[in-house]
Amino acid sequence: MHQFWFRGVRVIAAFFAILLVFPLLASAEGSVLDKVKARGVLVCGVNTGLPGFSYPEQDGTWRGFDVEFGRAIAAAVLGDANKVRFTPLKAADRFVALQTGEIDVLIRNTTWTLTRDTDVSADFAPTTFYDGQGFMLPKALGITKIEELAGASIGVQSGSTTELNLTDTMRALGIDFTPLVYEEQNTVYSSYLAGRCDVVTSDKSQLVAQRQAFKDPDAHVILDATVSKEPLGPLTIHGDNKWNDVVSWVIYATFFAEEHGITQANVATFKSDKPEIQRFLGESGNLGEKLGLSKTWARQIIAAVGNYGEIFERNLTPIGLPRGINKPWTQGGLLYAMPFR
Numbered sequence: 001m002h003q004f005w006f007r008g009v010r011v012i013a014a015f016f017a018i019l020l021v022f023p024l025l026a027s028a029e030g031s032v033l034d035k036v037k038a039r040g041v042l043v044c045g046v047n048t049g050l051p052g053f054s055y056p057e058q059d060g061t062w063r064g065f066d067v068e069f070g071r072a073i074a075a076a077v078l079g080d081a082n083k084v085r086f087t088p089l090k091a092a093d094r095f096v097a098l099q100t101g102e103i104d105v106l107i108r109n110t111t112w113t114l115t116r117d118t119d120v121s122a123d124f125a126p127t128t129f130y131d132g133q134g135f136m137l138p139k140a141l142g143i144t145k146i147e148e149l150a151g152a153s154i155g156v157q158s159g160s161t162t163e164l165n166l167t168d169t170m171r172a173l174g175i176d177f178t179p180l181v182y183e184e185q186n187t188v189y190s191s192y193l194a195g196r197c198d199v200v201t202s203d204k205s206q207l208v209a210q211r212q213a214f215k216d217p218d219a220h221v222i223l224d225a226t227v228s229k230e231p232l233g234p235l236t237i238h239g240d241n242k243w244n245d246v247v248s249w250v251i252y253a254t255f256f257a258e259e260h261g262i263t264q265a266n267v268a269t270f271k272s273d274k275p276e277i278q279r280f281l282g283e284s285g286n287l288g289e290k291l292g293l294s295k296t297w298a299r300q301i302i303a304a305v306g307n308y309g310e311i312f313e314r315n316l317t318p319i320g321l322p323r324g325i326n327k328p329w330t331q332g333g334l335l336y337a338m339p340f341r
Helices: 002-029 032-041 064-080 094-100 114-119 161-173 185-193 204-213 241-257 273-280 287-291 297-305 308-315
Strands: 041-048 085-089 123-124 129-131 131-137 153-157 177-183 198-203 221-224 230-231 235-237
Touching: 032 064, 032 241, 041 064, 041 094, 064 085, 064 241, 064 297, 064 308, 085 094, 094 123, 114 123, 123 185, 129 204, 131 161, 131 204, 153 161, 153 185, 153 221, 153 287, 161 177, 161 198, 177 185, 185 198, 204 221, 235 241, 241 273, 241 287, 241 297, 241 308
Parallel strands: 041 085, 153 177, 153 198
Antiparallel strands: 123 235, 129 230, 131 198, 131 221
16 A cells, blocks of 8 residues: 555656646747747748738749738847748648747738637737728629629638638528639639639738739729628747737837837937837837847837838738728727837
């Protein structure tokens, strides 16, 4: 009996020893922030090619709204917006790339949902673009309402929230349709243009971006109806609060700068008697130290890519996307930076 009792004590002791050592081992691995600093380059996962959001130029240079937020993080962490490597990812591969450490941050028009918040080992940063799902179809069909899509074949990408939204919407409306599910985003649109599906559904921002690239954009219409909420933003690996804080406050910095009129052109000389703006610019206090960054981290961001409005105007306005609710809260929008204090 005593032998079994002592063996049980040893097992329990070993168990608690593991519990004590495990956090030390985890902390020894360090935050992604430390790894990025040591490497000297940020690795950012982006879309394989979506006009306005992330796409490679002929010379290999990446451009777009999501891309610029990657550059903003690099500017804050490494002091140089060019110290970033962009990894193009398909929808089905994006979460695995984050989970395995292939990328440091995912900024790939990804919707924040409860399931993704709990099941894919990722933590969301603040939403950078508030979107919603819509439908695009040839203007010649003369359709103006979702209810008129009965019997239509609808193209949708697998591994995206749009697939479930499509099913839920049509079931709720009692509309029969034929879903045509494709793994590749490009295949969805090439099939649509080839007439293999009558309609295509996705985030409205994506529909606008893709239509802009069509040979005859005016021949296609996007229905007014919006059937879902699609808050899009960056993701970091689950449990690394230090790194998620950095990515989150980089986003807030672009919101804050627009709200207070701090731009890429004036940030070097911007002066204010407001204590919060002085802290933001690194002229008083040291908020950067709390994030593991330099004192002028926020100034570095704005000098490199500008404020949120400038990023939007440079990338999304040219493809026909209106600001809509993606405006500062002071202008009736949803963008709201947490206080810099």
